[in-house]
Amino acid sequence: MGIGRGLVSKKRKSEPKRWDGNIEGLTLLGNGVSGAVFAIDENRVAKIDIGSPRSIKDIKTECMAYCNFSKGHPHVLLCLDIGNPNGLVFERCQDTVRSRLRSRYRCTPPRVEVAKKWAYQAAKGLAFVHECRVIQGDVGCHNMLLDSTDSVKLADFAGSSVNGSVATVGYEVRSRLPGADEPDEMTDLFALGSAMYEMATGKRPYEDKSAREVQTLYKRGRFPKLSEIPDLGRVIENCWQQRYGSAREVVDDLDNINSRQPQPSRLQEKPTKSPPDREAPSLYFHHGSTHRQKPRRYDPDTDRGKIYAYSSPIVLKSQ
Numbered sequence: 001m002g003i004g005r006g007l008v009s010k011k012r013k014s015e016p017k018r019w020d021g022n023i024e025g026l027t028l029l030g031n032g033v034s035g036a037v038f039a040i041d042e043n044r045v046a047k048i049d050i051g052s053p054r055s056i057k058d059i060k061t062e063c064m065a066y067c068n069f070s071k072g073h074p075h076v077l078l079c080l081d082i083g084n085p086n087g088l089v090f091e092r093c094q095d096t097v098r099s100r101l102r103s104r105y106r107c108t109p110p111r112v113e114v115a116k117k118w119a120y121q122a123a124k125g126l127a128f129v130h131e132c133r134v135i136q137g138d139v140g141c142h143n144m145l146l147d148s149t150d151s152v153k154l155a156d157f158a159g160s161s162v163n164g165s166v167a168t169v170g171y172e173v174r175s176r177l178p179g180a181d182e183p184d185e186m187t188d189l190f191a192l193g194s195a196m197y198e199m200a201t202g203k204r205p206y207e208d209k210s211a212r213e214v215q216t217l218y219k220r221g222r223f224p225k226l227s228e229i230p231d232l233g234r235v236i237e238n239c240w241q242q243r244y245g246s247a248r249e250v251v252d253d254l255d256n257i258n259s260r261q262p263q264p265s266r267l268q269e270k271p272t273k274s275p276p277d278r279e280a281p282s283l284y285f286h287h288g289s290t291h292r293q294k295p296r297r298y299d300p301d302t303d304r305g306k307i308y309a310y311s312s313p314i315v316l317k318s319q
């Protein structure tokens with residue numbers, strides 16, 4: 001009896017008190033259209049709506065996304081109290097990847113190993129997110145956090161597309177796939193390419209150019225030079241040129257690079273495509289379970305071998 005009571009009180013001591021919704025005295029860490037983020041203590045933050053209809057909706061969306069992420073993933077920010085009526089409670093991180101790049105790597109970009117590690121972790125997190133039927137819709141270094149071990153955690157699913165819902169967020173201009181209206185896996189992967197560029201160079205793509213100039217360049221299929229970025233440069237290019245069918249393929253490619261296997265990936269052998277062209281294909285394919293995934297060009301070289309890997313039937317449509 002005595003021992004039992006001792007155990008209970010010990011357990012209680014180690015578990016923090018549930019956050020009661022009081023924000024008085026809490027430090028504001030971030031504030032946007034979707035919500036406001038406060039530090040509850042050294043391990044937890046609370047994200048709450050700011051009262052506008054948009055913000056109320058976005059926080060509900062983030063809650064739905066976390067219902068889909070119930071298994072959790074080492075590279076997706078951990079939600080500690082999804083049912084708290086006052087707001088979402090998350091693990092507390094140190095910095096966003098972007099703020100780290102600006103504070104520590106303003107003059108010299110991160111070491112190649114650091115950039116590769118972050119890129120790999122971000123791709124793994126994104127593969128999990130997509131497999132949970134969530135399209136983040138605003139992938140970027142501003143929505144990637146670093147925890148106490150400097151591991152990347154994807155964050156901010158307020159405004160994402162969940163189970164096919166319409167996203168309310170949009171990508172930053174340097175992360176936006178030209179010609180795409182609605183976010184989908186392909187647009188998230190394009191933005192992942194831009195995030196990896198920022199990790200590798202410390203700068204956003206075409207940082208010295210205006211948003212309008214960047215849009216024009218992207219529309220013409222012109223992207224920053226990648227020749228000075230070893231290994232990752234090729235992966236970034238593949239993201240920008242939409243050569244990956246899924247985030248899992250990016251993870252596999254990065255796996256090859258990280259394990260220094262000399263074999264070139266199949267993607268490397270493909271000729272470079274000119275400007276992204278989402279309108280001209282005569283034969284499309286998509287698989288039935290992810291109806292939000294936009295049809296993309298069927299590529300006999302890379303897709304033929306994959307058809308049987310999908311769990312649901314491939315639908316081939318002639319235009």
Ligand SMILES: Nc1ncnc2c1ncn2[C@@H]1O[C@H](COP(=O)(O)OP(=O)(O)O)[C@@H](O)[C@H]1O
Binds near residue numbers: 030155
């Ligand atoms: N778990 C966290 N730990 C530390 N800071 C955080 C955390 N979550 C968010 N922040 C800070 O709050 C900012 C806004 O959070 P975010 O979830 O991206 O909301 P918004 O939808 O307003 O963009 C982030 O850029 C970051 O600076």
Ligand SMILES: [Mg+2]
Binds near residue numbers: 032142143156
């Ligand atoms: Mg954000």
